[in-house]
Amino acid sequence: MSSADFLVHGLIKAFELIFSLNPYILSITGVSIKVSGTATILAALTAIPLSFALAFLNFRGKQAVITLINTGMGLPPVFVGLFIFVMLVPAGPLGFADIIFTPSAMILAQYILVTPIITGISLSAIKAVPKSIIETVYTLGGSRKDAIIAALSEARFGIITAILAGLGRALSEVGAILIVGGNIAETGSIGGIGEGLSKTRTLTTAITSETSKGGDFSTPIALGIILITLNLSVNLLANYFQRRD
Amino acid sequence: MVFGEKEVLKDINLQIMRGEIFALVGPSGSGKTTFLRLLNFFERPEKGNLEFNGMETSGIINIRRRMSLLFQTPAIFNKSVFENVAYGLKVRGIDKKTIEKKVSEALDIVGLSGLGNQKARTLSGGEAQRMAFARAIVYDPEILLLDEPTANLDPANVMKIEEIIKRIRKERETTILLATHNIPQVRRIADRVGILINGELIEVNTKNAIFKNPGDNRSEAFLKGEMIY
Ligand SMILES: Nc1ncnc2c1ncn2[C@@H]1O[C@H](COP(=O)(O)OP(=O)(O)OP(=O)(O)O)[C@@H](O)[C@H]1O
Ligand SMILES: [Mg+2]
Numbered sequence: 001m002s003s004a005d006f007l008v009h010g011l012i013k014a015f016e017l018i019f020s021l022n023p024y025i026l027s028i029t030g031v032s033i034k035v036s037g038t039a040t041i042l043a044a045l046t047a048i049p050l051s052f053a054l055a056f057l058n059f060r061g062k063q064a065v066i067t068l069i070n071t072g073m074g075l076p077p078v079f080v081g082l083f084i085f086v087m088l089v090p091a092g093p094l095g096f097a098d099i100i101f102t103p104s105a106m107i108l109a110q111y112i113l114v115t116p117i118i119t120g121i122s123l124s125a126i127k128a129v130p131k132s133i134i135e136t137v138y139t140l141g142g143s144r145k146d147a148i149i150a151a152l153s154e155a156r157f158g159i160i161t162a163i164l165a166g167l168g169r170a171l172s173e174v175g176a177i178l179i180v181g182g183n184i185a186e187t188g189s190i191g192g193i194g195e196g197l198s199k200t201r202t203l204t205t206a207i208t209s210e211t212s213k214g215g216d217f218s219t220p221i222a223l224g225i226i227l228i229t230l231n232l233s234v235n236l237l238a239n240y241f242q243r244r245d
Numbered sequence: 246m247v248f249g250e251k252e253v254l255k256d257i258n259l260q261i262m263r264g265e266i267f268a269l270v271g272p273s274g275s276g277k278t279t280f281l282r283l284l285n286f287f288e289r290p291e292k293g294n295l296e297f298n299g300m301e302t303s304g305i306i307n308i309r310r311r312m313s314l315l316f317q318t319p320a321i322f323n324k325s326v327f328e329n330v331a332y333g334l335k336v337r338g339i340d341k342k343t344i345e346k347k348v349s350e351a352l353d354i355v356g357l358s359g360l361g362n363q364k365a366r367t368l369s370g371g372e373a374q375r376m377a378f379a380r381a382i383v384y385d386p387e388i389l390l391l392d393e394p395t396a397n398l399d400p401a402n403v404m405k406i407e408e409i410i411k412r413i414r415k416e417r418e419t420t421i422l423l424a425t426h427n428i429p430q431v432r433r434i435a436d437r438v439g440i441l442i443n444g445e446l447i448e449v450n451t452k453n454a455i456f457k458n459p460g461d462n463r464s465e466a467f468l469k470g471e472m473i474y
Contacts, residue, residue: 132320139285140333140380141310154323 013218014225017193024185024193025219029226032202035103035177036170039110040118044163046111047118054119055126056148069123072116077109081179084109088180101182103200109176114166121165125158126151157241164238171230174204183209193219203227247291253279254290254444264418266410268431268452271441272467277424278317280441281390284422285314310337313386317393319377326352326368326376327361333384351379355409371402378406382413389413391423395430407434428468432456440464 017025088100099105129151137147183205186196203223210220253276261267282288286305322329334344352358355375395403413419439449448464459465
């Protein structure tokens with residue numbers, strides 16, 4: 001087999017796997033979306049109020065929180081993975097929760113990775129709302145609450161962009177979820193490839209393990225195509241909202 | 246009123262009559278904007294209190310709601326024209342029907358009927374200024390503070406805005422405080438005039454008196470356009 005044949009063969013088989021809705025591939029995609037989606041939603045629920053508090057309130061320790069967020073935006077995922085792992089192992093301080101190697105542990109890790117990103121980006125979107133907009137709210141008779149709502153409304157596309165950036169980051173992240181999730185699938189083999197249904201195996205972690213198996217690359221290629229498609233959709237959506245602004 | 250080391254407004258004592266158009270004129274940097282912002286509670290004097298009809302100003306929002314400040318460069322909400330104009334009514338919890346009625350009245354006054362659904366950020370400069378005007382008068386403020394409402398407009402739009410100002414005063418008996426350095430405009434629409442130079446209110450009089458017989462040679466120089474600044 002020539003090297004071109006090898007690639008073409010891998011691609012064709014990869015598309016076959018995708019379009020035949022192979023259950024192994026499907027279950028991995030499902031875990032990815034569930035984990036990253038849930039983590040992003042929880043992170044947004046924390047990050048948006050937090051960014052408003054940082055923009056509008058003065059409280060003690062505010063500077064420390066900002067420093068924490070700036071640091072958090074660039075945290076190496078493997079470090080977060082290691083940290084959560086040490087917390088969650090049976091002997092660790094949060095061992096009683098008994099969630100190590102489950103999707104919950106993965107959600108927790110991605111939540112910690114993504115929250116600073118959404119907070120940082122939406123904070124700068126809120127700060128970009130001109131002071132004159134807020135003063136206009138007040139002169140037209142608005143309350144402080146109205147001013148906050150107006151800022152949210154003016155920054156809405158920026159905040160959506162922040163959430164999508166968080167989702168994109170979560171979907172493509174591998175280091176943290178590999179450590180705390182363990183890349184686990186059921187034993188056996190379904191649809192002639194891989195193993196049983198995914199438990200904590202995601203698109204990214206599966207690509208890592210399936211690639212290192214060697215031999216037939218159609219499975220990791222199929223996973224890669226799905227991952228890229230998801231990421232591309234998220235980016236296109238973000239672009240759309242940026243253009244709406 | 247002091248910014249840093251700079252005293253921008255000095256002990257100003259000014260009475261404005263109900264229902265008049267009072268023009269506050271003065272060179273650029275004389276403190277006109279600062280004075281209007283002070284009246285609308287955006288700046289705080291370092292000495293003394295702000296009182297409104299003898300009321301202490303602890304409930305700022307309730308006093309602000311009786312007036313309206315049209316900024317020198319109005320900020321536009323990233324929403325439709327209708328929603329921009331409706332804003333002051335919405336925050337007062339007015340019902341939808343009344344809002345629709347009042348907004349369409351206000352848009353009619355400023356000559357923007359039919360543009361309600363357009364995105365406000367796509368309006369031309371003149372239209373945007375008139376929309377901001379509609380937004381400022383839609384809730385019938387007792388006092389309207391106008392900060393150079395016709396700066397950067399073409400003559401046609403200047404005329405339109407001046408007509409609107411006169412109409413509002415006539416129909417609604419709104420008290421209007423107009424900051425401007427446009428002397429011909431003062432001649433056209435003001436009842437009384439105050440001259441602010443370097444933060445000092447050097448003269449207040451009726452328009453006719455002040456143009457005929459200025460009581461201060463700095464006023465005279467400014468009104469004749471001879472002041473070098
Ligand atoms: N926030 C501020 N901090 C410091 N100085 C200020 C501030 N706001 C205004 N000033 C100064 O106060 C003075 C009066 O400014 P103001 O904007 O009231 O002038 P104006 O009469 O409205 O001028 P124009 O006709 O150019 O609009 C100016 O010298 C200005 O630089
Ligand atoms: Mg000014």
